[in-house]
Amino acid sequence: MSLAPTHIHTVRELFFRYGLKSMTMDELARQLGCSKKTIYEHYADKKALVHAVLGGFLNEHRSEMAALDQNPENAIAKLIRMAAIGFQKMRNLTPTILFDLQKSYPELWMELERYRKEEIVEIFKRLIERGQHEGLIRKEIDPSVVSIMHLQHTNLLLDPVVFSHLDRPLATIFHNIMEVFVGGITTSQGLDVWNTTKSQMNLQP
Amino acid sequence: MSLAPTHIHTVRELFFRYGLKSMTMDELARQLGCSKKTIYEHYADKKALVHAVLGGFLNEHRSEMAALDQNPENAIAKLIRMAAIGFQKMRNLTPTILFDLQKSYPELWMELERYRKEEIVEIFKRLIERGQHEGLIRKEIDPSVVSIMHLQHTNLLLDPVVFSHLDRPLATIFHNIMEVFVGGITTSQGLDVWNTTKSQMNLQP
DNA sequence: ACTTTGAAAACAAAAAAAGTTTTCAAGATT
DNA sequence: AATCTTGAAAACTTTTTTTGTTTTCAAAGT
Numbered sequence: 128m129s130l131a132p133t134h135i136h137t138v139r140e141l142f143f144r145y146g147l148k149s150m151t152m153d154e155l156a157r158q159l160g161c162s163k164k165t166i167y168e169h170y171a172d173k174k175a176l177v178h179a180v181l182g183g184f185l186n187e188h189r190s191e192m193a194a195l196d197q198n199p200e201n202a203i204a205k206l207i208r209m210a211a212i213g214f215q216k217m218r219n220l221t222p223t224i225l226f227d228l229q230k231s232y233p234e235l236w237m238e239l240e241r242y243r244k245e246e247i248v249e250i251f252k253r254l255i256e257r258g259q260h261e262g263l264i265r266k267e268i269d270p271s272v273v274s275i276m277h278l279q280h281t282n283l284l285l286d287p288v289v290f291s292h293l294d295r296p297l298a299t300i301f302h303n304i305m306e307v308f309v310g311g312i313t314t315s316q317g318l319d320v321w322n323t324t325k326s327q328m329n330l331q332p
Numbered sequence: 333m334s335l336a337p338t339h340i341h342t343v344r345e346l347f348f349r350y351g352l353k354s355m356t357m358d359e360l361a362r363q364l365g366c367s368k369k370t371i372y373e374h375y376a377d378k379k380a381l382v383h384a385v386l387g388g389f390l391n392e393h394r395s396e397m398a399a400l401d402q403n404p405e406n407a408i409a410k411l412i413r414m415a416a417i418g419f420q421k422m423r424n425l426t427p428t429i430l431f432d433l434q435k436s437y438p439e440l441w442m443e444l445e446r447y448r449k450e451e452i453v454e455i456f457k458r459l460i461e462r463g464q465h466e467g468l469i470r471k472e473i474d475p476s477v478v479s480i481m482h483l484q485h486t487n488l489l490l491d492p493v494v495f496s497h498l499d500r501p502l503a504t505i506f507h508n509i510m511e512v513f514v515g516g517i518t519t520s521q522g523l524d525v526w527n528t529t530k531s532q533m534n535l536q537p
Numbered sequence: 538a539c540t541t542t543g544a545a546a547a548c549a550a551a552a553a554a555a556g557t558t559t560t561c562a563a564g565a566t567t
Numbered sequence: 568a569a570t571c572t573t574g575a576a577a578a579c580t581t582t583t584t585t586t587g588t589t590t591t592c593a594a595a596g597t
Contacts, residue, residue: 144427144428144492145351145427145428145431146350146351146353146354146428148351148353148354149351149353149354149428149431149432149435151584151585151586152585152586152587153585153586154435156544156545160544161543161544162543162544162545162546163544163545163586163587163588164543164544164545164587164588164589165543165544167586167587167588168543172586172587173585173586173587221426221428222349222350223349223350223351223354223426223428226350226354227354230354230359287349294501294502294503295501296499296500296501297499298499356553356554356555357554357555357556358554358555361575361576365575366574366575367574367575367576367577368555368556368557368575368576369556369557369558369574369575369576370573370574370575372555372556372557373574377555377556378554378555378556538597539596539597540595540596540597541594541595541596541597542593542594542595542596543592543593543594543595544591544592544593544594545590545591545592545593546589546590546591546592547588547589547590547591548587548588548589548590549586549587549588549589550585550586550587550588551584551585551586551587552583552584552585552586553582553583553584553585554581554582554583554584555580555581555582555583556579556580556581556582557578557579557580557581558577558578558579558580559576559577559578559579560575560576560577560578561574561575561576561577562573562574562575562576563572563573563574563575564571564572564573564574565570565571565572565573566569566570566571566572567568567569567570567571
């Protein structure tokens with residue numbers, strides 16, 4: 128029983144690198160240097176394994192977000208940090224993964240969708256509301272609208288036809304998008320905070 | 333019979349984006365907006381289709397290389413241009429594609445290997461020999477050795493664990509690699525040519 | 538010596554994909 | 568206007584692949 132905790136990261140890497148369809152259970156066992164039997168002792172079927180991988184991935188993100196939420200920083204700084212983590216994380220979701228997920232594991236695909244559209248959007252929405260109370264984000268801004276808008280921004284990264292041909296580092300793309308987004312929602316006071324925060328933190332995600 | 337020339341590029345894009353395994357014939361037909369029957373009128377089987385796509389890809393590269401070979405430039409300049417094109421081209425070969433190719437179409441995989449290890453290496457070898465005759469590349473350099481070395485450099489780009497985590501544009505990685513490689517093989521005269529050439533041409537591949 | 542363990546490999550069952558054929562409707566042809 | 572052609576859509580068969588299970592066997596531990 129030497130599999131579950133140690134090797135699940137390897138499984139994630141293989142799934143993410145080669146796609147869910149291409150990475151068969153035989154191949155997986157071969158790469159892990161164990162037998163299929165051993166895998167099936169820990170996971171009922173392939174779906175359970177994919178579920179564990181995706182679940183772990185989302186949980187990681189969830190707890191990183193939660194950790195940031197604890198921070199006693201201002202709303203703008205939190206917003207940037209959360210966005211940076213989100214962009215960084217979503218990079219791992221290649222077209223192949225998303226395609227395979229959607230086609231072969233629709234329930235897991237929906238779980239991913241739900242996580243992003245509900246949980247994440249909700250966190251950003253509340254963060255924007257907080258920013259408004261702190262006087263950093265303009266009152267005319269509708270938190271529900273712009274939190275969805277932000278989600279769509281991260282979606283753009285997942286689509287290879289949008290930015291990849293520019294051959295820019297993710298950090299550059301991230302920085303530009305945030306410059307527009309944050310610039311667009313902040314009050315003049317918030318803008319000062321943003322400029323200070325920006326120089327303080329390492330924006331390289 | 334409206335398929336073959338027009339839509340083969342779409343097929344390539346789909347194969348390259350989602351992988352050969354994930355992109356089934358049904359899905360392909362759906363995405364192309366035609367029936368499977370129509371596809372099978374032009375291509376005997378899926379293998380023939382993959383062959384056509386890969387062949388087209390290699391031919392494109394082949395003719396770009398040939399066009400450069402005609403140029404009346406010096407050997408160093410040609411070397412850089414060819415390398416740039418090579419790096420740029422190989423980016424399209426995602427881990428999934430290479431994996432699927434190797435596993436499901438071993439003959440095509442070997443054809444790709446052969447193309448790179450023989451045709452491309454041969455071109456670079458002759459180019460380096462020419463550079464030596466032009467007095468731009470040092471005589472101690474063994475063309476056979478360093479042409480293979482260059483091939484391995486481009487291989488590094490295909491491996492996601494080597495450079496991707498740096499989050500640098502391809503152009504930066506390319507530039508650094510070439511700085512070392514060209515710097516390492518040139519005479520002082522060749523180095524001057526390289527510096528001049530470098531500023532003249534747009535290194536952004 | 539006797540268990541236990543788990544890799545390796547053979548296996549059966551199920552699923553999926555490839556490839557073929559049929560159907561049918563829209564456009565072209567006579 | 569009647570007929571023919573074309574090709575998408577979908578139903579279908581066949582082949583291949585994959586999943587998931589079981590068996591075998593050898594090495595490590597008791």
